[in-house]
Amino acid sequence: MTPYALTVDAGVRDLRAADHLLHRMAAGLALPEGTFGCTHLVRGDRPRVAVSLSLPSRPLLEATRERLAGAGYGAVSPGLPDAVGRAVLYPGAPALTGTMMVAELVARSAIDRVTVLGTPDPPDPETRMVTRGHVRPQWQRGELVLAAAPARGGALVPFEDPDPTPCCADH
Incomplete structure (x- = not known):
């Protein structure tokens, strides 16, 4: 994965819904080739599935962050929630x-x-x-x-x- 990553927490509760969210994001944001989209289980008082996007460059990361800000997908934060994401979007x-x-x-x-x-x-x-x-x-x-x-x-x-x-x- 690249160091150019961000996390989106849309409050999704299951993997299937998180997969669909990643596919909607990929289509709606026209994510570039080389993007990795992963799901991450978030435990604690409010269990859910967050998604992350890892992009091939800093300019693509910044452009994607700006597009996400107004798109209503959920709370956006820098970096990955953990190092063991389940890949849904990846090259090939x-x-x-x-x-x-x-x-x-x-x-x-x-x-x-x-x-x-x-x-x-x-x-x-x-x-x-x-x-x-x-x-x-x-x-x-x-x-x-x-x-x-x-x-x-x-x-x-x-x-x-x-x-x-x-x-x-x-x-």
């Missing part, structure tokens, strides 16, 4: 659809590496990744890392499900 994200090899996923995007839950070793670069059109890597020690889970037929899927079942849905 729109191209991560369908099924591709792990090596293709990394080559087409800003994702640095893929890990597989429950295994210490990285996946074979030729392993198929079924993206489900929902690839949300997280920042870990300065790297953008996608957690994946084993799927049918030896493939992998991003760990985060695009349509999770709400807690207690069957009650």
Whole structure:
């Protein structure tokens, strides 16, 4: 991520709404290529999800801050709320659809590496990744890392499900 970052706190309470907010911001503000948009869980007396934008230069940061000020997206503050954001907007994200090899996923995007839950070793670069059109890597020690889970037929899927079942849905 770049040092040119800001946080928007719109009081959003869930990840899906925060994802939509980032996509609305990207479209409404015409964010440039190279922008990272992440979600951050804010704990405490008022749990919520803040979003951050990391831009490739100081002039772009200042221009975006000015556009955000009058756009009504929420409270804007400088910097990132934490170093472990969940990336929604990042270079290459729109191209991560369908099924591709792990090596293709990394080559087409800003994702640095893929890990597989429950295994210490990285996946074979030729392993198929079924993206489900929902690839949300997280920042870990300065790297953008996608957690994946084993799927049918030896493939992998991003760990985060695009349509999770709400807690207690069957009650």
